[in-house]
Amino acid sequence: AMGNWLVNHWFSAAVLAAWLGINIFLFTYYFLFFDRDARYFYTRAILGSALAWARASAKCLNFNSMLILLPVCRNLLSFLRGTCSCCRRTLRKQLDHNLTFHKLVAYTLALLTAVHTIAHLFNLERYNHSQQATDGSLPAVLSKLHLQGSKWLNPIHSNQTTVEYVAFTTIPGLTGVIITLVLILMVTSSTEFIRRNYFEVFWYTHHLFIIYFAGLVIHGIAGLVRGQTEESMEEVHPYRCAHYLTHKDEDCSHNCCEDPKFGSIPAESWKWVLAPVLLYIFERILRVWRAQQRVVVTKVVMHPARVLELQMQKKGFHMEVGQYIFVNCPAISMLEWHPFTLTSAPEEDFFSIHIRAAGDWTERLIDTFQQQKNELPRIEVDGPFGTASEDVFQYEVAMLVGAGIGVTPFASILKSIWYKFQQADQTLKTKKIYFYWLCRDTGAFAWFNDLLASLEQKMAESGKADFLTYRLFLTGWDTSIANNVVLHFDTTVDTVTGLRHKTIFGRPMWNSEFAAVAAAHPRSVVGVFLCGPSALAKSLQKSCHQHSSLDPRKVKFYFNKENF
Numbered sequence: 001a002m003g004n005w006l007v008n009h010w011f012s013a014a015v016l017a018a019w020l021g022i023n024i025f026l027f028t029y030y031f032l033f034f035d036r037d038a039r040y041f042y043t044r045a046i047l048g049s050a051l052a053w054a055r056a057s058a059k060c061l062n063f064n065s066m067l068i069l070l071p072v073c074r075n076l077l078s079f080l081r082g083t084c085s086c087c088r089r090t091l092r093k094q095l096d097h098n099l100t101f102h103k104l105v106a107y108t109l110a111l112l113t114a115v116h117t118i119a120h121l122f123n124l125e126r127y128n129h130s131q132q133a134t135d136g137s138l139p140a141v142l143s144k145l146h147l148q149g150s151k152w153l154n155p156i157h158s159n160q161t162t163v164e165y166v167a168f169t170t171i172p173g174l175t176g177v178i179i180t181l182v183l184i185l186m187v188t189s190s191t192e193f194i195r196r197n198y199f200e201v202f203w204y205t206h207h208l209f210i211i212y213f214a215g216l217v218i219h220g221i222a223g224l225v226r227g228q229t230e231e232s233m234e235e236v237h238p239y240r241c242a243h244y245l246t247h248k249d250e251d252c253s254h255n256c257c258e259d260p261k262f263g264s265i266p267a268e269s270w271k272w273v274l275a276p277v278l279l280y281i282f283e284r285i286l287r288v289w290r291a292q293q294r295v296v297v298t299k300v301v302m303h304p305a306r307v308l309e310l311q312m313q314k315k316g317f318h319m320e321v322g323q324y325i326f327v328n329c330p331a332i333s334m335l336e337w338h339p340f341t342l343t344s345a346p347e348e349d350f351f352s353i354h355i356r357a358a359g360d361w362t363e364r365l366i367d368t369f370q371q372q373k374n375e376l377p378r379i380e381v382d383g384p385f386g387t388a389s390e391d392v393f394q395y396e397v398a399m400l401v402g403a404g405i406g407v408t409p410f411a412s413i414l415k416s417i418w419y420k421f422q423q424a425d426q427t428l429k430t431k432k433i434y435f436y437w438l439c440r441d442t443g444a445f446a447w448f449n450d451l452l453a454s455l456e457q458k459m460a461e462s463g464k465a466d467f468l469t470y471r472l473f474l475t476g477w478d479t480s481i482a483n484n485v486v487l488h489f490d491t492t493v494d495t496v497t498g499l500r501h502k503t504i505f506g507r508p509m510w511n512s513e514f515a516a517v518a519a520a521h522p523r524s525v526v527g528v529f530l531c532g533p534s535a536l537a538k539s540l541q542k543s544c545h546q547h548s549s550l551d552p553r554k555v556k557f558y559f560n561k562e563n564f
Contacts, residue, residue: 031056039227041238046139054119062272069276071098073283124163155224171222179215223264232261291380303447306357311350322389331377341408345415395527403438403532440476514547
C-alpha cells in the first residue's frame with residue numbers, strides 16, 4: 001500500500017521531503033550557529049542555550065510563514081494546473097492537496113511558536129536575574145554595561161522590571177503576544193466542526209492573518225537580542241578578553257582589553273514574507289476582478305428540507321466534473337465567499353449548485369431567494385477550481401461511494417456519465433456503475449433522490465435500466481420508518497425514497513458487496529471512488545486489496561479517494 005501511495009503521490013512525497021529537510025536544516029544550522037559562534041559568546045553567558053532555541057525556531061517560523069499563503073492562492077494553483085495540462089493527471093491532482101499542506105504548515109507554525117515563546121520566557125527571566133545580580137559574575141557585569149553609554153547587551157536596565165512588563169511594553173513583547181493570540185484564534189476556529197457549522201466564524205477569524213503578517217514584520221525591529229560587533233570582535237575577542245571583564249581591578253598597565261561593543265541582529269522576517277504577501281495581494285485583486293463578471297441566475301428550485309438549487313450562466317465559464325466554485329451574495333455580505341460543489345454536468349448549458357441550510361449565511365441566502373420572487377439578488381461566482389474527476393470514465397466498471405454530504409459531487413458525475421453514454425462518447429469506457437449512498441437520513445438530500453429517480457426513468461425508457469445499480473444505506477433510521485417499511489414491504493418502489501431499488505437499513509457489508517461485483521465482472525478492472533470520511537476510505541482500501549485477483553487476467557479493484 002505504501003509503495004502504491006508513493007507511485008501515485010511522488011510529487012506530494014517530494015514536496016513533503018523537501019519541506020521537512022529544509023526545516024530540519026534551518027533549525028540545526030542556526031541552533032549550532034547561535035550555540036557556538038563567538039559573536040554570541042557574551043549573549044550566551046547570560047542566556048545559555050535558550051538563545052539557540054529561540055533563534056533556530058525563529059528561522060523556521062520565517063520559512064513556514066513564507067509558505068503558508070502559497071497553498072491558498074487558488075487562482076495561482078488553477079493557473080499552474082492549466083500550464084501543466086500536458087503533465088500526468090496524478091501530478092495535477094496533487095495540487096488539490098493544497099489545503100492539507102496549508103494545515104500542516106499551520107500546525108508547524110503553532111509548534112514553533114510554542115518553542116520560540118518558551119525559549120524567550122527563559123531568556124527574559126535570565127536577563128532579569130542577571131540585571132539584579134550583584135555577585136560580580138560575568139552575566140552581572142555584562143548587564144551593567146548600559147551604565148557606560150550605548151554598549152548595552154542586556155535589554156533590561158532596571159531592577160524593578162518583570163517579565164510581564166517586558167512582554168506588554170516592548171515592541172517584540174507586544175507583537176509576540178498579539179501574533180500568538182491571532183494564531184491560537186485561527187487554529188482553533190478552523191476545526192472541521194466550526195467550518196461546517198459556523199463557517200462565518202472561521203471566515204472572519206482567518207482574516208486575522210493580516211495582523212499576523214504585520215506583527216511578524218514589526219516583531220524583530222527593536223533588536224533586543226544582541227551580539228558582539230565585527231569591529232569589537234577584532235579588537236577584543238571574547239576568548240582572549242572575557243576574563244578581564246570579571247577581573248578589572250587587577251593591574252592593567254599593559255595588555256588590558258576594552259569593554260566589548262554590541263549590535264542588534266537586524267530584522268529579517270520581511271525578506272522572507274515579502275514575495276508571498278505580494279503574490280497573495282495580486283491573487284485577491286484577481287478574485288475581485290473575476291467576481292465583477294456578470295452571473296445570470298436562470299432558474300431557482302426550492303427542494304424539500306430547505307435546499308436551494310441555483311442554475312446559473314456566466315460568459316466563458318467552463319466546468320469539469322468534480323469541480324467547485326466560490327459564491328458571494330453582496331446583499332447578504334460583501335466579504336463572505338463560500339465554496340460549493342458543482343452539481344451540473346459539463347454537457348448542460350448551465351452550471352448549478354445545491355445549497356442546504358447549514359449556518360447563518362446559507363439560511364439568509366435561502367430566505368433572500370424565497371422572499372424576492374420578482375427581482376433575484378445578485379450572485380458573484382469565482383471559479384471553477386479543483387481537478388476534474390475524470391478517472392471515473394476510465395474504468396469499465398465503477399463503484400461509486402458517497403457518504404453524507406459527500407454525495408454532492410456524484411450528482412455531476414452520474415449526470416455526465418449518462419450524457420456520455422447516450423451520446424456514445426468515445427472517452428467513456430464505463431459499461432456498468434454501482435452506486436452506494438450512505439446517509440443518516442435522506443431529508444437534506446431529497447433533491448439527490450429526485451435526480452436518481454429521473455436518471456432511473458431515463459435509463460428504463462432507453463432500455464438501459466441495468467446500466468446503473470444503486471443502494472441507499474440509511475445509517476440513522478428510527479422506528480416510525482421501520483413500521484412504514486413493514487407495511488409496504490412488497491411494493492416495487494421503495495417506501496423511504498420512492499425509488500425502485502430497496503433502501504437498506506444499517507451499514508453496507510463491504511465484503512459481500514465486493515464479492516458480488518467480482519462475481520458479476522470476473523475479468524474487469526473496477527474503479528472504486530469514495531467521497532466521504534477517511535475511516536470509510538480505510539475499509540474500502542482493505543476490501544480492494546482483498547478482492548483483487550493475483551491473476552492479471554482476472555478482476556482488479558483500484559481505490560481512488562476524491563478530495564472534494
